[in-house]
Amino acid sequence: MAVGLGGGLVLAKPLADLITSEKPGEGTSAFSNPFASWSVGISNQNLLLLGTDVGGGNTDVIAVLHVEDGVTKITQIPRDTYVEAERYGPLKINALYSLGGADAIKQEVSHHLNRPIQHHLVVNLSAIRKMADQLGGIEVDVPKRMYYIDRSQGLYIDLQPGLQTLQGRDLEGFLRFRHDETGDLGRMERQQLALKALFRKLTQPQNIVRMPALFLAGGKDLRTDLGPMELGGLITSMASTTLETQRLDGRPFDRNGVSYWDADWASADEPRGNESRGGQSRGDESQNEDKSRQSAAGDHKDSARRPYRFLF
Numbered sequence: 516m517a518v519g520l521g522g523g524l525v526l527a528k529p530l531a532d533l534i535t536s537e538k539p540g541e542g543t544s545a546f547s548n549p550f551a552s553w554s555v556g557i558s559n560q561n562l563l564l565l566g567t568d569v570g571g572g573n574t575d576v577i578a579v580l581h582v583e584d585g586v587t588k589i590t591q592i593p594r595d596t597y598v599e600a601e602r603y604g605p606l607k608i609n610a611l612y613s614l615g616g617a618d619a620i621k622q623e624v625s626h627h628l629n630r631p632i633q634h635h636l637v638v639n640l641s642a643i644r645k646m647a648d649q650l651g652g653i654e655v656d657v658p659k660r661m662y663y664i665d666r667s668q669g670l671y672i673d674l675q676p677g678l679q680t681l682q683g684r685d686l687e688g689f690l691r692f693r694h695d696e697t698g699d700l701g702r703m704e705r706q707q708l709a710l711k712a713l714f715r716k717l718t719q720p721q722n723i724v725r726m727p728a729l730f731l732a733g734g735k736d737l738r739t740d741l742g743p744m745e746l747g748g749l750i751t752s753m754a755s756t757t758l759e760t761q762r763l764d765g766r767p768f769d770r771n772g773v774s775y776w777d778a779d780w781a782s783a784d785e786p787r788g789n790e791s792r793g794g795q796s797r798g799d800e801s802q803n804e805d806k807s808r809q810s811a812a813g814d815h816k817d818s819a820r821r822p823y824r825f826l827f
Contacts, residue, residue, distance in 0.1 A: 559582070559583050560581070560631075560633045560634065561581050561630060561634075562635065562749070563621045563632050563634070564576065564577075564579070564589070565636070566706075567639050568639075568668070568691070572612075574594060574609045575640070575702075576591070576594075576690075576706060577591070577592040577594055577608060577620065578590060578592060579592070579628065580636075582749070582753055582756060585755070585756050586756055586758075586759055587714070587752075587756040587758050588758075588784065589760045590760075590761050590762075590763065590784070591760065591761070591762040591763065592762075593700070593765070594608065595775055596763070596765070596777075597778070598611075598627070600619065601622075602615065603615065605770075608623060617740075620635075627778075628780060634740055634741050635740055636737070636738075636739045636741065637739065638733070638736070639736035640690060640691065641687075642736035644682070644686055644687050646730075647681070647682045647683075647686050647713065648683060648732075649728070649729055650729070651680070652682035653681060653686065653712040654678065654679070655679065655686075655689065655708055655712050657674050657677060657678075657679060657689065658676060658708075659695070661673070661674040661688065661695075670687075670691065671684065674688060674692075690706055700762075707760045714753075714758045718753070718755075723750075761784065763778045763779060763782055765778040765779045765782075
């Protein structure tokens with residue numbers, strides 16, 4: 516993996532010339548984009564993006580990433596989303612990670628979105644911190660006063676409102692904070708702000724060519740089933756796109772004293788490359804299961820693998 520991405524460093528100069536040239540071909544007649552062929556086969560696919568806490572056991576971020584026609588689209592899935600997994604039964608979707616890893620979540624998300632999820636990328640929050648530090652931080656407009664301490668998790672959040680550059684533990688605190696009236700939904704909105712800020716900075720020409728070094732900074736806090744060429748292709752595909760983010764609609768409900776999110780999976784925009792809706796299917800038995808699940812959720816509302824590899 517390091518060899519594959521490290522090759523990008525060798526080619527960084529011609530890519531930088533290509534990107535920063537004001538006119539196509541000006542000053543770059545001897546070069547074409549050295550990463551262009553890498554994106555073949557990785558665009559138009561769906562990638563499961565998981566963000567884990569520093570301990571690595573909890574998935575604070577669950578999302579599907581899709582790159583197509585000049586747009587990088589990220590669909591966030593609330594971590595409290597209620598699912599009835601075929602193997603593990605009824606539970607919150609974020610609990611699947613500790614039980615069956617990324618593949619268990621990938622299978623469940625693919626089933627509900629009715630589209631194939633080909634790959635996954637697991638990012639520990641400490642990797643986000645390291646990458647942001649390498650970039651000199653990211654500029655975020657903190658919407659409100661945030662203060663929370665949890666010594667058991669090593670979490671210390673103390674942020675004032677306003678536009679500021681976040682990095683290190685401050686950025687981690689911004690991404691993880693949910694101790695207010697908006698809870699997890701508010702955290703997802705803040706994660707969108709941070710994702711957009713990070714995307715803007717990563718896609719600046721001087722930072723695109725630093726991608727291999729940035730991934731190296733993440734080290735073992737980044738795990739994926741993508742090969743080095745596939746990962747390079749993903750980076751190349753994203754570099755010239757705009758970012759769109761959305762969150763699955765739905766509403767909260769209680770079951771046996773536990774709060775869940777009843778996700779409206781149909782609210783996720785269908786990528787143009789998936790019109791056939793060729794997701795994984797569990798057959799007629801699964802359809803009956805979904806109907807039963809919807810009925811049970813309604814009652815409660817009324818009363819209330821490809822193996823992991825380290826990048827380096």
